[in-house]
Amino acid sequence: MxxxxxxxxxxxxxxxxxxxxxxRDVLGFxxxxxxxxxxxxxxxxxxxxxxxxxxxxxxxxxxxxxxxxAVGLYHLAWAVGTLAELAEHATRLREAGALVGASDHxxxxxxxxxxxxxxxxxxxxxxxxxxxxxxxxxxxxVAPLDLEAExxxxxxxxxxxx
Numbered sequence: 001m002x003x004x005x006x007x008x009x010x011x012x013x014x015x016x017x018x019x020x021x022x023x024r025d026v027l028g029f030x031x032x033x034x035x036x037x038x039x040x041x042x043x044x045x046x047x048x049x050x051x052x053x054x055x056x057x058x059x060x061x062x063x064x065x066x067x068x069x070a071v072g073l074y075h076l077a078w079a080v081g082t083l084a085e086l087a088e089h090a091t092r093l094r095e096a097g098a099l100v101g102a103s104d105h106x107x108x109x110x111x112x113x114x115x116x117x118x119x120x121x122x123x124x125x126x127x128x129x130x131x132x133x134x135x136x137x138x139x140x141x142v143a144p145l146d147l148e149a150e151x152x153x154x155x156x157x158x159x160x161x162x
Contacts, residue, residue: 008040009076010053013117014061019054022116026096027078027089027123043078051078063118075112077122084156086111086125087147093123102145106136109150126161127154 013019016039023029029041032050040050066072080086086109093099093113100120101112110124127136131154 007048008051008053010055011115011117011119012057012061013054013115013119014057014059015116016054016056018116022096022098023052023054026092026098045081061117075120075122077110077124079160079162080123080125081159081162082157083109083125083147083151083154083160086123087151087156089123090147102147104141104143104145104150106139106141107132109145109147111145128158128161131158 011019016037020031020039020041023041024031028044029052030044031039032042033040037056039054041052041054042048043051064072067074080089090099090102090111093111098113098115099111100114103110103112107127108124109126110122112120112122114120
């Protein structure tokens with residue numbers, strides 16, 4: 001009995017149209033099913049029926065209290081294939097005013113951003129398993145991400161773990 005992967009996530013948002021525009025224009029998702037107050041989106045390279053569900057609560061919905069004295073989801077993380085793609089996402093997120101951080105976690109190179117409702121997510125590149133050394137295994141670190149140095153070290157087009 002094993003779990004294979006995350007099939008999809010569902011988010012409550014204030015405005016479905018605004019959220020569709022963000023996830024489509026900034027992250028490359030596309031709408032695959034649409035209802036009056038909900039939408040189901042698929043990531044560009046996904047084979048899922050949908051990866052993200054968006055359900056409208058309305059403009060007066062309060063922000064999520066998760067992590068501010070309340071339990072809840074911290075963030076979702078989506079993986080990209082190459083560091084070149086991660087760099088492209090960094091540019092798009094920065095231009096959208098959504099990028100809030102970037103970290104080097106040794107085997108994971110991560111961008112952190114927030115959607116229009118302030119819900120945090122991660123876009124990351126994972127070092128391919130055959131390139132992970134013993135020194136890297138089990139090492140927990142949070143260091144600033146130098147994306148240019150990572151591209152110089154690993155190459156722009158090395159495909160990371162899925």
